Amino acid sequence: MTRGLTRHFTVKKQTVEAVRGLDLEVGAGELVAFLGPNGAGKSTTLRMLTTLIAPTAGTAEVAGHDVVRDQRAVRRSIGFVGQGNGAGLQQRGRDELVSQGRAYGLSKADAIDRADLLVRDLDLTEVADRVVSTLSGGQRRRLDIALGMVHEPGVLFLDEPSTGLDPQNRANLQEQIRRLHEERGTTIVLTTHYLEEADALARRVIVIDHGLVIADDTASRLKSELGDLVTLGFGSSDHAAVAAERASRRTPDATVTRDGDVVSLRVARGVELAAGIVTDLAATGVPVSRMQVVGPTLDDVFLHLTGRSLREDGGAEQAEATESSTVLEGAAA
Ligand SMILES: Nc1ncnc2c1ncn2[C@@H]1O[C@H](COP(=O)(O)OP(=O)(O)OP(=O)(O)O)[C@@H](O)[C@H]1O
Numbered sequence: 001m002t003r004g005l006t007r008h009f010t011v012k013k014q015t016v017e018a019v020r021g022l023d024l025e026v027g028a029g030e031l032v033a034f035l036g037p038n039g040a041g042k043s044t045t046l047r048m049l050t051t052l053i054a055p056t057a058g059t060a061e062v063a064g065h066d067v068v069r070d071q072r073a074v075r076r077s078i079g080f081v082g083q084g085n086g087a088g089l090q091q092r093g094r095d096e097l098v099s100q101g102r103a104y105g106l107s108k109a110d111a112i113d114r115a116d117l118l119v120r121d122l123d124l125t126e127v128a129d130r131v132v133s134t135l136s137g138g139q140r141r142r143l144d145i146a147l148g149m150v151h152e153p154g155v156l157f158l159d160e161p162s163t164g165l166d167p168q169n170r171a172n173l174q175e176q177i178r179r180l181h182e183e184r185g186t187t188i189v190l191t192t193h194y195l196e197e198a199d200a201l202a203r204r205v206i207v208i209d210h211g212l213v214i215a216d217d218t219a220s221r222l223k224s225e226l227g228d229l230v231t232l233g234f235g236s237s238d239h240a241a242v243a244a245e246r247a248s249r250r251t252p253d254a255t256v257t258r259d260g261d262v263v264s265l266r267v268a269r270g271v272e273l274a275a276g277i278v279t280d281l282a283a284t285g286v287p288v289s290r291m292q293v294v295g296p297t298l299d300d301v302f303l304h305l306t307g308r309s310l311r312e313d314g315g316a317e318q319a320e321a322t323e324s325s326t327v328l329e330g331a332a333a
Pocket residue numbers: 009010011016017018036037038039040041042043044045193
């Protein structure tokens with residue numbers, strides 16, 4: 001839970017408002033993604049919640065403990081996997097896990113048992129007895145998560161867990177995170193600038209930009225509120241102008257725009273409505289030559305909220321499959 005959580009940095013006498021008054025409530029057992037472009041304030045928020053830096057203003061409680069007054073209690077209740085790798089390169093993964101368990105006060109036998117369990121849970125059986133430096137990026141990230149889970153924290157914070165991984169390793173890691181959440185009921189808060197990751201993994205997506213929460217809901221609700229994008233192509237811009245006018249009248253809830261001989265509508269239940277519009281236009285002698293209906297993406301949500309695309313800001317590496325895409329060449333022509 002946070003109330004007015006704020007963090008400023010001073011760089012060369014200039015104030016950077018990294019986080020500007022976050023009010024958030026995350027319940028036990030939730031899996032939440034902070035989604036936002038580079039520099040949005042995601043890591044700074046996580047660093048405050050994990051007691052690594054103090055807030056400039058506002059308060060936050062994690063697992064019932066205040067992040068400033070009860071730092072030790074917070075640290076005992078959480079696991080934190082930062083952006084760098086945590087495991088020593090020349091150690092074997094399993095040994096690192098046992099050492100970490102011992103550092104948290106487990107007996108040697110308990111630390112070994114715990115390491116075995118985490119190795120199994122995070123699919124590290126084949127590589128746990130290898131020196132860490134020989135592991136792939138994805139295997140290292142899974143080992144880091146295992147290290148963050150040694151003391152069985154109720155809350156796990158993951159800062160950009162899959163950045164730098166190839167799509168296969170990323171999918172695999174996401175599967176492990178999902179399992180951890182489902183099988184152990186661990187509360188997981190992660191940051192990401194991958195739209196697909198927030199979409200696939202998180203039950204709840206908190207979109208952050210310029211240090212502020214700009215949306216907070218399930219990915220599917222965020223998208224359904226925006227509606228589908230229906231694009232209609234015509235033989236001439238005159239036809240398109242007539243079509244735009246008729247479409248606006250027929251579907252007053254839609255946002256209709258025209259660019260030359262192409263008309264776009266942002267509207268709920270796009271497939272259903274588009275079929276009616278095409279039939280209506282054909283009957284008035286304005287045939288549609290091309291039609292496409294694309295389900296909204298989280299990037300569209302971000303674009304709608306900020307006027308900017310997340311992809312321009314470095315979240316661009318990832319191609320995202322559109323939810324529903326229907327292309328009809330020569331529809332109703
Ligand atoms: N230690 C620091 N000193 C000065 N400015 C900082 C510091 N840490 C973060 N910032 C600034 O605060 C803002 C938010 O940064 P933050 O790292 O929280 O963003 P982010 O959303 O996590 O981005 P990324 O996806 O790149 O990790 C940025 O403008 C950043 O330059």
